[in-house]
Amino acid sequence: MSAVANTQDDEHPPPVPASAVPAEPAGPAFDELFVQRWGATVQLALLLVDDEPSAEDVAQEAFTGLLRHWHQLGDLSRAQSYLNRAVVNGARSALRRRRTARAWTPPHATPDPSAEELALLGDERREVFAAVAALPLRQREVVVLRYWSQLDEAATAEAMGITRGTVKSTAHKAMAALHRRLGGPSTSAGGLR
Amino acid sequence: MSSPHDPTDRPADDPTDEALQRRVADALGARAALTTTTLEPGALGERLARVHAGAADGTGGSGPAAATAVVELAGAEDDDASPRRWRPRLVVAAVASVAAAAVIVAAVLSTLHDGSSAPAPAATAQPSPSPSYPGEEWSGFYGLAHAQWPSDLEGVAPLGDDVVEGSVRMIAQLGRVKYWAGLTSDGGVCWKVLGPGADEGGCAPEAALAEPVEISDGSVAPRVWLVPADAPDAETEPLTAAGVVPYVHGVWVEASASTPPLDRYAQLRAAPTAADERAAGFEYAGINAIVPGSLRLLHEGEEGAFVVGALPLGEFCFFHLVPGVSGSTCQSPQQLAGEGTTVSIEDQESNDLATAWLVPDDLDTSGWPALGRRQLAQNLWYERKPIPAYTPEPVRSLTPEEEQALREQQDELVQQASASGRPAPEVTGLSEAEATWVLDRYHIPVTEVTVRDAGSASSGMVVKATPGTDQVVPEGAGVHLFIAR
Structure with missing residues (x-):
């Protein structure tokens, strides 16, 4: 503990x-x-x-x-x-x-996930997880709640204590940041705004 | 564990491309699946008990909180700090914060398990004839505060009827000599030492465990002591001088008798194979300071892949890799042979727990097949069984005394968390260079080195460090190493 x-x-x-x-x-x-x-x-x-x-x-x-x-x-x-x-x-x-x-x-030396844990993720997942972890806290919360917990905007807003509009704009910024860091097909970061 | 939601039920109104969303969801899912939080019923029950205790604490309980009780034991205080077989003295109820917490949890768990137990007694390190969770009676000796392992059960018969069967623990195995200890129903401790040319034992009465207890004096078997976690420096100094060093938390042994951990496993003694090189390709090398060249692929088959790597502290990192699931733990050899590492394997047909044990060559595993365990390879045993059904039972509220103890425990934890410093790692048993390297990984400097007499401890071995293991090293300070001459 x-x-x-x-x-x-x-x-x-x-x-x-x-x-x-x-x-x-x-x-x-x-x-x-x-x-x-x-x-x-x-x-x-x-x-x-x-x-x-x-x-x-x-x-x-x-x-x-x-x-x-x-x-x-x-x-x-x-x-x-x-x-x-x-x-x-x-x-x-x-x-x-x-x-x-x-x-x-x-x-x-901050209590990040242990190296042994990250090693088990594999390169691709480790890179993505690191990019998510590097997001500002609120953006990270939105990403986790939307794409892992699969909450819709309303539920995400309730969990975070913010409005649906803020969820939407925060998600835009987060995904744009992930695009910039990870690259990826199709949509450019600029197109998100 | 898997993600709690159907991945196809992804939010559809996001403006970004689905490919990136899938990558993110996949990475987060994989990271989440690496959690080792256990779903084993006993552990869940303990967690649930803490939740109930916390909720009860927050609602104010039923009446004013009482001061922590003090239990006075017979006998007079003695200013002589030298350790001895046993010595009665005052025992303050809060012997150690961990002991207090353990009793609180035990009190709640007791109602989880039998629903009718009376409130737990004031927190002391004394044994309970009916411990409420495995290992409670050894809460002042952390290395022994675990469920009873097969190696512990070996000692039940040799110790005889004097001890509570469930309290018996193997406290050490040095070569072929085994040491067990058990607690009597009235709070005393008995021990037994068996091995080639060794067959001795003894008992000490109630309160003996308040300070170091000598289990073997070295006459027929290597020296071993039971040492409480909070033993003051004055009590452990004579042990250090005699070359007796920590073995596991709560047990000190003659340094020269302890086999280097790597030498205890045939698969680790053997030269690395091509398969082991492939294990190194799993990117474990360098993780948690795994000793270069120590990684071994113990086994790879339908049960998964099992990889082990040694740490310089005498511990091992043990990995169990199953497609989609992974378990890993870095522990002492005793823990890995006793608890092993467990992963839950869930699929359409089963919901199982798979446990793997890293077993030293000299551990007696003759009774393991009867327990449902099977040997997959040298030094590797395995078991897979369905997760048993869990039936929660009612939980009572905490007593005012327990609430007070819980508050004190929380206060202490907050203070620890706020303390400006960091806990020192264990370096006893290493060479000075190794200890310095390990401390450096924790960003703790070595500020002083003292070469001293240390009995039979090999020259150059770190026999003591101040602050000691898990003690906080204040910011800007360092560790004082004591090296055997």
Whole structure:
């Protein structure tokens, strides 16, 4: 585990429905959801924070927050939306703490994915992943949520706490940057704007 | 693990070309699939317990938090810092933060597993007759705080009925001499040493584990000590002087008796083959300071490819590569023979866990086939089995005492994370040059070198480093190495 204790990001608390209704006891339903979604939640966090211990912390805190708000969800289908946003918020907090606590650390010594992990990706994927990792945080979030989590613009906007228009423009910039770095067929970066 | 979504369900309204989107999705998916977070039921249960504990903590619990309890054990304090077989003294409840956390998790897990356990006692390093998760009773000796491995079970019979069976651990194997220890139901510790010309054992009463315990004095077998993780320098200094050095966390052994890790594996002793050269082509060379020339392709077949490379710290990186899935871990030889590396293999027909173990030549594996494990190659054992169904059970809330301990634990973690410095790697057992090289990789300078007497430790070996393993080296400071004369 990481030596970083995660706390909820108070600046951007995940949303809960205004009209909370009494719900079933959290126990079995929550536990079942946890078992089903733990792996995918860690993966999403991993793509945002780079290192697995932090990702597991972020995922754990997301589920902890979900459990705290379980009775306010009203609708079980809201749970995934809550998790998405909680992971995005948790990842931002983790990265902010990392910048603060380890500001002195040489850039090449930051807790990036281990070399052994990257080696397993292969050249092509490693190059693409490195390009995604080099994006500004918000662009990276959009790319991960849109192209790995397969969220639509509305869901991405909700997870990130921004508008759909911002999602669209951020995605444009991100893909243009990836084009410039990776090259690729067809559309030029200029054509995206 | 696979991506949670159907890749064909890609957003269609993006303005960029689909080829780049596919490349990005593919790379992200591959990176995500490399996560080693386990879906093994026990580990998931522990995670779930932490989530419940965290949620309970956030809601304020039920009543004011109590101060951490202090357990006073019989006996007087003794100013003599020299280690001895055992010595009663005060034991503060929070012996180590990890021990406290372990008990908290254990308390929650106990209800996960049996649903009816009473709250856990105050956090101490004392054993519990019924540990709530494997290894809890050894939480002050991290190298032993693991599930019981087959090599541990070998020691159950020799130790006899005096000890709690589930607490037995093999604490070391030096050549053909094996050392086991187990805990008694009243908190004591017993040990057994067996090997050519060696058959001895002993016991120490409750509280002995609060400080170093001598398991073997060197008369019939190499010296071995159990050393608590938080043992002060004054207690370990005599061991260093005698050439007894850390072996795994919590166990110190006579340096001259420890076989170099590379020599313990036939496949690693053998000259590299063309296949091994191909393993080097997997781009592992140089990763995590893998020793050049040490990479070996242990086996390649329908189970996947298995590659191992040595680290200069006496650990190994062990890779299990299956198409679409990869598992890797860099651990001590003990961990790799005990826990191995596990990957989950999911396809249309199965949802399995595959575990591979890197096994030294001298480890007794005679009972492994009965456990469903099979040998794929020299030094390599394998098992694949379905992931068992997981049935969550209700979890109780934390007691005020546990909540308080959890808060303290979190505070400590935050302080550690905020500390200006970085943890020192383990360099004991290396030469001065090797240690300097390893420290340099962590951007930690060697600020002082002291040559000293260190028993039978070979000349030139690092027998001690200050700050020690995992201790924070303050920014701008360095490590003081002590070299055997």
